Amino acid sequence: MLHIDAAVWEACQAGDKGAYAQIYRLxxxxxxxxxCKLTDNVVLIEDSIQEIFVRFWINREQLSAIREFRSYLFVSFRNYLFRLLSQSRELHADLPDEERYVFALELSAEQQQMAKEEEYQQHHMLRSALESLTPRQKEAIFFRFYENMEYDEIAAILQISVKATYKLMARAIEVLRNAYHTMPLVTAMMTFATLVAALGSVQLSAAITGTTLFPLPENFL
Known part of the structure; x- marks a missing residue:
């Protein structure tokens, strides 16, 4: 389940703690x-989640829509986690900055183990392409293709304009597409199904192969 039921949302806003618990579990x-893609400090991650959910409960009546809540939640969590990381000296004090933090968007160990031996080179090239993206590009990819967010939501979380978000996404997809299309024997070995298995996202795989389910406006490319 990726979405909050409207009835649950309304109940939570009215003060129903059971509904609040459902949203928390979701x-x-x-x-x-x-x-975990921003830091391996589990304590700070958990502290940040607890803090922003306490704030959400306090401010729940001020949020007018479920979609607004999702953006609010990720923005609040990101900002609070960055603040804790800065205080713990894991990051510079003036973060967030595109070049001064790490975002670990990569193929999972399980996904890599699923790959056949003859596909190793293709997976290695794809992984290298992912690692070459900037942290903000990785975040944009994560929110768009793994959290299915709209561009305005991503822009709010990353605290940039919608136009800048389009450009960020277009550049990231271009890097991944170039890596994919330069793979040797790609049509024979890296099938669409294999690409989906490697990335864990049908939408991102479609975008890389040029059959994107999330088309990018031409004027932003």
Whole structure:
């Protein structure tokens, strides 16, 4: 389940703690997963999640829509986690900065183990392409293709304009497409199904192969 039921949302806003618990259980693993891509400090990740959910409960009546809540949650979590990381001297005090933090968007160990031996080179090239993206590009890819967010939501979380978000996404996809199309024997060995298995996202795989389910406006490319 990736979305909050409207009835649950309304009940939570009205003060129903059971509904609040449902929302917490839905978003806790998603925030935790996102936090693990920014740091391996589990304590700070968990502290940040707890803090922003306390704030959400206090401010729940001020949020007018479920979609607004999702952006609010990720923005609050990101900012609070960066603050804790800065205080713990894991990051510079003036973060967030595109070149001064790490975002670990990579193929999972399980996904890599699923690959056949003859596909090793293709997976290695794809992984290298992912690692070459800037932290902000990785975050944009994560939110768009793994969290299915719209560009305005991503822009709010990354605190940049929607136009800048389009450009960020276009450049990231271009890097991944170039890596994919230069792979040797790619049509024979790296099939679409294999690419999906490697990336864990049908939408991102489609974008890389040029059959994107999330088309980018031409004027932003």
């Amino acid at each position: 978003y806790y693993p998603r925030l935790y997963n996102y936090g």
